[in-house]
Amino acid sequence: xxxVSFARKRYTTKAYDASRQVDQATVEQLLELLRLSPSSVNSxxxxxxxxxxxxxxxxxxxxxxxxxxxxQPKVLDASHVILICTQRDMSDTHLxxxxxxxxADGRFRDEAARITQxxxxxxxxxxxxxxxxxxHWMEKQAYLALGSLLLGAASLGLDATPMEGIDREALDxxxxxxxxxxxxxxxxxxxxxxDGDFNAALPKSRLPxxxxxxxx
Numbered sequence: 001x002x003x004v005s006f007a008r009k010r011y012t013t014k015a016y017d018a019s020r021q022v023d024q025a026t027v028e029q030l031l032e033l034l035r036l037s038p039s040s041v042n043s044x045x046x047x048x049x050x051x052x053x054x055x056x057x058x059x060x061x062x063x064x065x066x067x068x069x070x071x072q073p074k075v076l077d078a079s080h081v082i083l084i085c086t087q088r089d090m091s092d093t094h095l096x097x098x099x100x101x102x103x104a105d106g107r108f109r110d111e112a113a114r115i116t117q118x119x120x121x122x123x124x125x126x127x128x129x130x131x132x133x134x135x136h137w138m139e140k141q142a143y144l145a146l147g148s149l150l151l152g153a154a155s156l157g158l159d160a161t162p163m164e165g166i167d168r169e170a171l172d173x174x175x176x177x178x179x180x181x182x183x184x185x186x187x188x189x190x191x192x193x194x195d196g197d198f199n200a201a202l203p204k205s206r207l208p209x210x211x212x213x214x215x216x
Contacts, residue, residue, distance in 0.1 A: 010154035037145035079191035
């Protein structure tokens with residue numbers, strides 16, 4: 001199948017078959033896809049919490065109580081659930097770790113290249129600090145990873161549900177994220193849809209090409 005075919009096929013799953021599990025090799029492919037996701041100036045301001053056990057999913061389901069109870073079955077019945085988190089700030093420690101990893105991976109031909117990368121990334125970080133939108137900037141990078149995950153899941157024959165309908169404060173408290181300098185952002189259930197998933201049979205709806213593209 002072509003990439004566009006996978007995009008046409010994928011949809012937001014509303015109900016999962018709790019008896020079906022995703023094999024570990026497939027899960028590892030998706031996690032590697034997340035790790036390799038693009039981000040502005042390779043900032044990688046994310047962390048991913050992965051739940052596969054009943055206990056782990058029950059902990060993440062604490063973010064689907066009260067007003068978000070409609071999402072709880074999608075968490076408990078799915079094979080795996082991934083909570084995408086972002087850093088609360090782009091710390092100097094994280095910036096140093098990034099530079100060290102790039103150096104270890106052979107990204108710099110010489111010291112001048114290393115310094116250029118450091119200065120370029122720091123300039124973007126400082127810009128968004130001055131604009132007061134660094135949290136939003138980091139969230140945008142995490143949504144790039146979300147897009148990779150959703151299309152990747154479709155290419156592997158998996159169903160997925162991105163969920164912004166979560167209690168982020170409850171999840172931060174349950175997982176001790178604030179103490180780790182992290183904030184929960186969006187949750188994704190993965191698995192196989194059940195026969196009761198009404199959305200599986202509905203046609204995909206998108207605005208027509210002539211409305212969303214301007215060709216110059």
